[in-house]
Amino acid sequence: MAKIMNLDGTQQLDLTRGTVEQAYDRWAPVYDLVFGGVFAKGRQAAIAATNKIGGRVLEVGVGTGISLPLYAPNVRIFGTDISEAMLDKARRRVKEQKLKNVEGLAVMDAEKLEFPDNSFDVVMAQYVVTAVPNPEKALDEFARVLRPGGELIILTRVSADTGMRRFIEQKLQPVVRPLGFRTAEFAWSRYAKWLSGANGIELAERRLIPPLGHFSLVRFRKVDVAKAA
Numbered sequence: 001m002a003k004i005m006n007l008d009g010t011q012q013l014d015l016t017r018g019t020v021e022q023a024y025d026r027w028a029p030v031y032d033l034v035f036g037g038v039f040a041k042g043r044q045a046a047i048a049a050t051n052k053i054g055g056r057v058l059e060v061g062v063g064t065g066i067s068l069p070l071y072a073p074n075v076r077i078f079g080t081d082i083s084e085a086m087l088d089k090a091r092r093r094v095k096e097q098k099l100k101n102v103e104g105l106a107v108m109d110a111e112k113l114e115f116p117d118n119s120f121d122v123v124m125a126q127y128v129v130t131a132v133p134n135p136e137k138a139l140d141e142f143a144r145v146l147r148p149g150g151e152l153i154i155l156t157r158v159s160a161d162t163g164m165r166r167f168i169e170q171k172l173q174p175v176v177r178p179l180g181f182r183t184a185e186f187a188w189s190r191y192a193k194w195l196s197g198a199n200g201i202e203l204a205e206r207r208l209i210p211p212l213g214h215f216s217l218v219r220f221r222k223v224d225v226a227k228a229a
Contacts, residue, residue, distance in 0.1 A: 055121030061128035065090030080108035
């Protein structure tokens with residue numbers, strides 16, 4: 001199995017691509033029912049931020065395509081997901097709702113995006129970072145395919161660094177991992193550490209998103225080096 005480094009330098013077993021793929025194949029029939037309402041406010045906030053930027057958008061972890069009807073008609077979207085079953089539902093949604101601004105949908109690994117550098121004005125990842133085997137590698141890929149001046153917009157669970165909440169999250173993690181996500185090891189310090197080593201990426205915004213204040217909408221901007229000079 002793939003391994004990750006904790007912030008204290010110790011190693012722990014992590015998700016594998018196969019685990020995630022199987023989990024979300026199982027989620028596909030009920031995903032909208034279970035998570036549609038719970039994550040609605042976060043989804044709307046993320047899409048609103050994306051629509052303000054416009055252009056060409058990559059939604060990583062597009063899932064059943066529940067977000068696709070929310071994009072402005074002038075925004076062009078390409079969606080990727082690890083689960084073919086999820087994408088089957090997304091394709092039906094695109095066809096039934098005649099979403100002509102969707103360029104394409106494809107099975108793709110978030111850690112190995114099959115696009116050239118600087119391909120998108122926005123990279124959107126909703127509740128994805130905590131569900132991939134190597135989160136920092138995925139974030140690097142998101143930044144790679146983002147055009148200078150563009151934004152990486154993520155909705156993500158932010159776990160606690162200390163206290164009772166951290167204790168509970170750590171106890172729950174072995175239980176929820178087979179479901180395709182994690183509860184612990186994603187304190188803001190981990191994102192900040194990635195940001196400190198990400199060349200040309202700056203934090204544009206971070207704000208809490210329902211439910212329970214455990215989630216954040218985070219906007220990273222890719223610096224246009226030419227303009228900055």
